[in-house]
Amino acid sequence: xxxxxxxxxxxxxxxxxxxxxxxxxxxxxxxxxxxxxxxxxxxxxxxxxxxxxxxxxxxxxxxxxxxxxxxxxxxxxxxxxxxxxxxxxxxxxxxxxxxxxxxxxxxxxxxxxxxxxxxxxxxxxxxxxxxxxxxxxxxxxxxxxxxxxxxxxxxxxxxxxxxxxxxxxxxxxxxxxxxxxxxxxxxxxxxxxxxxxxxxxxxxxxxxxxxxxxxxxxxxxxxxxxxxxxxxxxxxxxxxxxxxxxxxxxxxxxxxxxxxxxxxxxxxxxxxxxxxxxxxxxxxxxxxxxxxxxxxxxxxxxxxxxxxxxxxxxxxxxxxxxxxxxxxxxxxxxxxxxxxxxxxxxxxxxxxxxxxxxxxxxxxxxxxxxxxxxxxxx
Amino acid sequence: xxxxxxxxxxxxxxxxxxxxxxxxxxxxxxxxxxxxxxxxxxxxxxxxxxxxxxxxxxxxxxxxxxxxxxxxxxxxxxxxxxxxxxxxxxxxxxxxxxxxxxxxxxxxxxxxxxxxxxxxxxxxxxxxxxxxxxxxxxxxxxxxxxxxxxxxxxxxxxxxxxxxxxxxxxxxxxxxxxxxxxxxxxxxxxxxxxxxxxxxxxxxxxxxxxxxxxxxxxxxxxxxxxxxxxxxxxxxxxxxxxxxxxxxxxxxxxxxxxxxxxxxxxxxxxxxxxxxxxxxxxxxxxxxxxxxxxxxxxxxxxxxxxxxxxxxxxxxxxxxxxxxxxxxxxxxxxxxxxxxxxxxxxxxxxxxxxxxxxxxxxxxxxxxxxxxxxxxxxxxxxxxxxxxxxxxxxxx
Numbered sequence: 001x002x003x004x005x006x007x008x009x010x011x012x013x014x015x016x017x018x019x020x021x022x023x024x025x026x027x028x029x030x031x032x033x034x035x036x037x038x039x040x041x042x043x044x045x046x047x048x049x050x051x052x053x054x055x056x057x058x059x060x061x062x063x064x065x066x067x068x069x070x071x072x073x074x075x076x077x078x079x080x081x082x083x084x085x086x087x088x089x090x091x092x093x094x095x096x097x098x099x100x101x102x103x104x105x106x107x108x109x110x111x112x113x114x115x116x117x118x119x120x121x122x123x124x125x126x127x128x129x130x131x132x133x134x135x136x137x138x139x140x141x142x143x144x145x146x147x148x149x150x151x152x153x154x155x156x157x158x159x160x161x162x163x164x165x166x167x168x169x170x171x172x173x174x175x176x177x178x179x180x181x182x183x184x185x186x187x188x189x190x191x192x193x194x195x196x197x198x199x200x201x202x203x204x205x206x207x208x209x210x211x212x213x214x215x216x217x218x219x220x221x222x223x224x225x226x227x228x229x230x231x232x233x234x235x236x237x238x239x240x241x242x243x244x245x246x247x248x249x250x251x252x253x254x255x256x257x258x259x260x261x262x263x264x265x266x267x268x269x270x271x272x273x274x275x276x277x278x279x280x281x282x283x284x285x286x287x288x289x290x291x292x293x294x295x296x297x298x299x300x301x302x303x304x305x306x307x308x309x310x311x312x313x314x315x316x317x318x319x320x321x322x323x324x325x326x327x328x329x330x331x332x333x334x335x336x337x338x339x340x341x342x343x344x345x346x347x348x349x350x351x352x353x354x355x356x357x358x359x360x361x362x363x364x365x366x367x368x369x370x371x372x373x374x375x376x377x378x
Numbered sequence: 379x380x381x382x383x384x385x386x387x388x389x390x391x392x393x394x395x396x397x398x399x400x401x402x403x404x405x406x407x408x409x410x411x412x413x414x415x416x417x418x419x420x421x422x423x424x425x426x427x428x429x430x431x432x433x434x435x436x437x438x439x440x441x442x443x444x445x446x447x448x449x450x451x452x453x454x455x456x457x458x459x460x461x462x463x464x465x466x467x468x469x470x471x472x473x474x475x476x477x478x479x480x481x482x483x484x485x486x487x488x489x490x491x492x493x494x495x496x497x498x499x500x501x502x503x504x505x506x507x508x509x510x511x512x513x514x515x516x517x518x519x520x521x522x523x524x525x526x527x528x529x530x531x532x533x534x535x536x537x538x539x540x541x542x543x544x545x546x547x548x549x550x551x552x553x554x555x556x557x558x559x560x561x562x563x564x565x566x567x568x569x570x571x572x573x574x575x576x577x578x579x580x581x582x583x584x585x586x587x588x589x590x591x592x593x594x595x596x597x598x599x600x601x602x603x604x605x606x607x608x609x610x611x612x613x614x615x616x617x618x619x620x621x622x623x624x625x626x627x628x629x630x631x632x633x634x635x636x637x638x639x640x641x642x643x644x645x646x647x648x649x650x651x652x653x654x655x656x657x658x659x660x661x662x663x664x665x666x667x668x669x670x671x672x673x674x675x676x677x678x679x680x681x682x683x684x685x686x687x688x689x690x691x692x693x694x695x696x697x698x699x700x701x702x703x704x705x706x707x708x709x710x711x712x713x714x715x716x717x718x719x720x721x722x723x724x725x726x727x728x729x730x731x732x733x734x735x736x737x738x739x740x741x742x743x744x745x746x747x748x749x750x751x752x753x754x755x756x757x758x759x760x761x762x763x764x765x766x767x768x769x770x771x772x773x774x
């Protein structure tokens with residue numbers, strides 16, 4: 001069985017020889033030939049009379065196609081599918097998209113050019129070539145310069161080319177044949193084995209990425225506190241019929257440490273019956289002063305003169321040095337603090353029982369300070 | 379040792395015949411401008427100054443770059459870049475009028491502004507007049523010294539043929555690169571950015587540098603094309619040289635676009651008033667058209683013109699692109715500087731009349747005349763440079 005000839009190859013020893021050879025072969029009108037050199041030889045494209053490569057146009061058109069698709073995708077995301085104001089920018093923030101568009105152009109242009117080259121020109125997944133394992137390729141990848149003409153060149157004529165190569169000064173001429181298997185093999189890109197393999201790899205990659213991103217990352221080590229059976233805020237209780245988690249207290253129950261005020265609607269009773277049981281010690285006066293300055297002074301003024309610091313913004317609290325207030329009983333003062341009077345609200349919720357009596361003491365102290373008697377300084 | 383036979387030829391007279399009238403027109407319009415509208419004339423003069431710094435300092439950078447990178451392709455016309463660098467030596471002449479009218483242009487020089495402005499007071503340790511002058515002088519002297527060293531060693535090599543001189547220049551190029559980076563940043567910040575003393579952009583030095591190198595390359599390309607077509611440069615340069623010049627211009631066009639976009643996008647994204655206010659006057663009063671035009675003129679159009687391989691190899695088209703890039707750099711400087719003139723003179727929008735055209739004539743005249751007198755009756759090729767022969771036979 002005769003082997004099928006792939007090409008006739010010539011080995012040259014000097015870079016000038018290969019330049020001259022390439023130039024002559026190109027001038028002879030051969031089209032299916034190529035030159036192999038161990039390093040890029042400057043000016044070789046000129047000698048081979050190659051036309052300027054059109055690869056750039058090809059790559060840019062891939063890049064621009066995917067750039068437009070990306071632009072539309074980002075438009076769709078930002079304006080149609082999920083319009084959302086981000087950082088106060090418009091819905092179509094062009095400057096922010098430019099880096100992405102640039103990256104997509106470069107990435108798709110480069111990657112797809114290589115992928116298409118591998119698939120269409122290198123006939124991936126085929127991985128053999130007649131030049132492989134030949135003496136020719138071993139030489140030209142170390143220190144020799146080679147040129148070969150393929151056998152399906154329209155002007156191919158074995159003997160003529162051999163003499164031509166000798167004229168050009170070739171140091172060796174090789175006939176390169178196809179391997180038997182290579183001749184038979186068709187392009188294996190559509191072979192079921194290869195396609196199924198690709199699908200399996202794609203499936204495995206997608207599955208593991210999905211599991212990792214959606215399951216593995218969300219396995220929490222201890223989430224018992226997060227998932228315990230309790231009713232959170234804004235949730236409905238399944239246990240009680242009315243849906244509330246909290247129960248109403250029994251009628252008449254009183255919170256611990258909290259004594260309800262008995263004279264709520266009985267001002268007379270308060271005036272006559274209530275007495276200040278808190279001793280007027282220095283400690284209690286200090287407590288009274290602190291609470292007075294916190295709760296009372298914003299309206300009544302720091303010294304109770306009615307010179308509020310909120311003057312003009314709220315109704316002005318009256319002075320506590322008027323005859324009316326000076327003559328009030330302790331019980332009456334306590335009642336007003338607790339229930340409020342006119343536009344003054346009650347402070348029962350904010351100030352506890354003891355503190356209210358301490359404030360009464362402090363008010364008495366202030367009143368005394370502004371109407372001091374002669375003996376007080378001693 | 380060199381086999382290249384170089385015969386010294388006169389420069390084409392055209393350079394001088396066109397350059398001198400242009401220079402005269404420029405000077406007359408400068409003087410007239412200063413007497414009619416001093417403020418406007420000083421802003422125009424600032425543009426001229428920055429442009430000439432670009433062309434001159436960029437050429438020195440090109441020379442140092444060639445030494446440092448061991449480039450071969452640019453050796454046959456390194457001399458032209460060296461003579462082009464003389465333009466940097468005349469910049470003090472242009473800086474004097476700028477410095478004389480500093481108070482009209484630079485808001486931060488006023489004591490009163492300083493008194494009522496806490497930000498300016500904070501910047502005072504840097505932005506004060508004595509230090510400003512000191513910086514300008516130091517940058518000029520250091521750059522000029524390096525330039526003179528390069529020139530002297532290169533000229534000496536023509537006579538002695540000593541290859542060590544190339545080595546010495548390589549050694550000097552390394553510190554030059556470092557100082558150049560600092561120097562050009564200082565020049566850009568001092569002369570352009572401090573027009574709006576509140577504004578700051580850390581990338582501004584690089585922004586100016588991108589335009590600088592681009593315009594220096596464009597002038598170099600024009601000179602090389604002109605001289606080569608007149609046969610002044612020995613064997614003549616080939617398409618490969620033109621292609622490399624075009625490719626470098628192409629690269630720096632993209633670099634300028636990258637830097638300008640980075641500066642704009644970061645400011646746009648952060649949207650902080652102390653940064654965005656600089657762009658606001660450039661987006662109103664007719665400046666918005668110039669701002670959008672800048673993208674096209676400085677990036678998209680030259681990018682499109684240069685992307686094709688044949689446009690880099692065709693001398694006619696390369697010449698057109700080089701003129702275009704010079705126009706773009708001028709446009710860029712105008713866009714950077716003139717809005718402050720609007721602010722200082724209560725005018726609105728872009729301005730253009732005989733004064734601006736006069737400064738263009740001044741730039742063109744200065745480049746031509748200074749180059750003519752720097753290069754005339756001298757070797758236009760570094761005849762004994764060890765890399766010259768390889769550079770002449772340069773293939774892509």
